[in-house]
Amino acid sequence: MDWVLIAQPRISSGIGTVIVNSEWMGTFTHDSDMCNKLHMAGVPVWYVRTMAYIPANMKVHKPVLITHSDDIVISMYAEGNRIRPYDIIYRGQGGHQRQLHVRHLYGGTTFRNPDVTVPSSASSSSFSTPNSSALTPSSQTSAAGRAPQQSLKKHRRQPYAREARPTQPSQSGESRDKWKDPESPYLPPSLLHWDDALKTCNKDPSRVHMPYAIDWGYRFPEPALLLGPKLPERLQGYIATWLACHLLWIGRVDHDLPCNYPSPQLWRDFLGSGLTTQSQGAAPKGKDPEKKGPTAAEKCKAVMRDLFGSVEFRGEQVLVASLANPPRRLTQRITWELFELGFRYELRDLNRSLAGKHWADDLIGREQLLHSIFPGKAGLVMWSEQFPEDNYGMWNNTLIGVLPYLEKFRELICAWDGAPPLLVALLTPDSFTDTKCWEVMHTATVFYVQTFFRHFGRPPIVPHSIPL
Template sequence: MSIPVFKPFMRDGDRYLTATDAFCVATYGHRVITTPNMKFIPQSFDNESDIIQARADGRYWAVDPFQWPQMYDDSYARSFAIPHWEAYMDDSSMTYAWFRPAFMSDFVPLAPDNLFGQLKTDILDHLKRLYEKANKRVSSYKLTRMHKEGHVVGWVHVMHAVYEHFQQAMAWCNVVMVVAEYQCRFLNIWALLDYYEIIEPRMRFVDTTHNVNPKWMGCFTQDVAIATKVHAAGVPVWLICDARLVQSNMNIIKVVSFTPPDDLVIGMYHHPVKNFAQPFDIIARCPSNRRRHEAVRQPYSDFEKLPVPKPQVEQLVVKESSVGRAHIDKGKAKAKLAPYDATAPRQNKAVSGHDKWSDIDHPYMPPMNSFFKTALQEAKKEFIRIKHPRDKMDDGYSLPDPGLFVNVLSPQSLMKYLANWLACCPTWLERVYEESPRPLPQAQNWHNFLISQHAQGPLDTQTSSKTSKSKAATAALFQKEVTALRALSGASNVHWHGKDIAISTLDNPPADLVRQIMYEICEQGFRYELLDLDEHLGRDARKDKEARKERMELLCSIFLSKSLRVWNKDFPQENDGLNAPSFDAALPYFESFRKVLLTWERFPESLKQPLNQTGREHDLWKGMKECCAFYVQSYFNNTGCPPIVPHLLYSVT
């Protein structure tokens, strides 16, 4: 596209450059990008399918407002004040706001070629100074702007909470992510204070145009009014418009080519020892709009469950993180920063702080069956899909949420959870299988029960306090089990799967033992919920006694043991059934699973054909995956919450 000849700008001409004039101009397609106050035009990344994915330094390349100018959005108006690293190259105190750690020079592994370790002490000292620098500026700001003190102070607290994670050993890939998160916290604070102290007062009066400050990142916009306000405040701005709408009297100084983001990391994270690419998860695909701003500001979601180096696993008791406790911006970020809350009501799993549609990545938790993991990730969770209350199933927990055991506040709490569960599980599992108690306990009921003292006497059901009523309701749900706990008082051991376990060891239990307990809870939870859902949706297949018998045989054939009860058997030594390690070994169990689902409402036509050895491997794999997706979706539609799904057995030692 050729640039039309417009009226040139003269130093002592008849008017100054306005927001719609062009000190520089560049074109692409039918669009024109101009800037009234900068000597270059950055390349614009506004494609609908631009990928938001962390790269080698834990950042998001040119779609990251902390590295490259983005489209202006009212919800993230302060983004144009984010410091630009090139403007601070001579300021040594700011250097570590853009520091990129190197595995070979900045990291101390626990052992040679070990990917777990910590940053070197001098690096940690430099990073700490960033926090001190931010805190000092916030303290100064508080003296003059008390009405906004809490908001800013909250951000400093969160920055310090992120810094605390450097005190523990982490995997190298997590180190680069936490460093990036820490730096973004700092840059956000710096931008916030620049906005409040400098830019906001200027934007109130657009009749005065201030000199541009190249230390700010700046922004793109398609709105002339926004461009005018930002330009007047001295913020770098680039106006995007249709070439057909360019005014004939626009002042143009020079035509330029786009400046690409050559200084940014473009490679994926690589394994520092074996040197193969390890891409982080894709967060979103979206254009340069509010959604992108939101996506790149998601905190690293797994602060509370970062993998722990093996030498520390058996001493692990995860303490509740302070991340997210400080007062921070409203909206989704607040929920995403909250620590895992296993006692939240089950129907609120998606907003309880931990996304219960995801696998719990923790050394005590066995990994999730990959078919079911994908099904949970891809499930449609719209509220409108949930059935009317009169048609819903009980949404309580047939077994305790594994999250109760892997995220505890103290070793004593862990010991209580484990000892109480092992003492009462035979009674409870028998009861759930034989009686199908209703209502099922909610997460808070399980917490109240498993944290209770062994020798606790009968609760006073006449007291009116909210806590007492909650405990009384819990005691009513676990009548037989409360008796089992009282019998535990004074005991030194609990019995589980043919072995006596010393209660005194459960505050720091062997990791293998906890994994086996978690595996059994997940496996038994899946079986009970499958049975419950089949009784709800497969009523037509249970018309008489003989039909019910055949139905139970079909359900049992999903599992190698040919039984829904696993708790009174020897503990399995290898994965089997739906978890079988080979394709051929798992196929007959998935076929039985498909036959069970066949009678449920909305069964997909694509699964009508049997899963057998005569089919193409790709089609069979797709059918297995679709069975799991249909099961997860059916459970959500009938309860409003995600199901417990099969997990893989760790090797038993």
């Protein structure tokens, strides 16, 4: 009624007041004319625009970053082959623990208070955290729908454990060189500048800063680790488990940083947690091996089908059954997103550490500078936008398309200690040629990779070409 009797007549007549009624809820708009009208009518209003598009004659009371609450459920859950919305099972104070509490794929205990510790002797449907280094069969069903840090929080690393070695044992027992991509049809094409930067990096362990000031764990699973399993049923399990939890984990990394990021082994344990011990091994001892029954692969497929049915990627429903032999284009898109997410959030954490004074002096400005390196309106988060159909941002095929994003990247990292002189100079359209673009790109990627190694003791996750 206040809107009808007070605000609307003021807007229609053009006679308003600059006294804003703080008791009104207010509104959001991206129209500058409507913003002025609402403000003059006394309505609290938030003008949603980047700083570059705000009219010069508009007086901004206070710039703010757009965020979302951690306790809002923004996805659906799968029950068998059916997708259902969450039931309203709790009303009261929100929080991250309660959100995790209702995301399980089975019922029976969701009415319990998630803050109460459940005894370890509880049944398989309890919400206790696994105590062993590997998930037990009774806890695997619940773990598949949770974020890795929540499921595996009992795993703790030594504070200054090192991972500076260029090779790391893979799941199959072979050593893998993490400084280059393994041969796989499921990985997107690499980018020339980043390939060269990884090859030329000085990998001497003595150059690593110790003790670690930044958590060296992996913000997201390594794309090569996601594709590590050789058996089709285990590959299916890894991809399905990641897709089932990736929205929750992205939100966690973006808004509610975990105490410790998972190591590669923890990611491997988590991604394989949807598979029961029985589905992975041969026939149990004491039974006739010639007796007919489901094979290990068939058991594994049944487990995955019962757990998920279907999972979602970029708004598209993906049948878990199709992931035993995953489509090449879909898998390349999944791994491309992992490369991009890993790069963005590692860049964020490294920059916050190396340019801490800039962040302390101008938090909003540094956040906007970081976000402006990447196209789109979602900041560092990507799953809320459509999948790009062509290389964009710093990897655009035209100079005019590359310039604004490369300039922001240069501006961000030139504040780090030891920045090359070439990165200090401002990039302008007049002097931005193909040669200049190549020189700055080459210098920036080499500087980033070497700086990252000094502070993390491992190779960074770097961007890749969009799979077309």
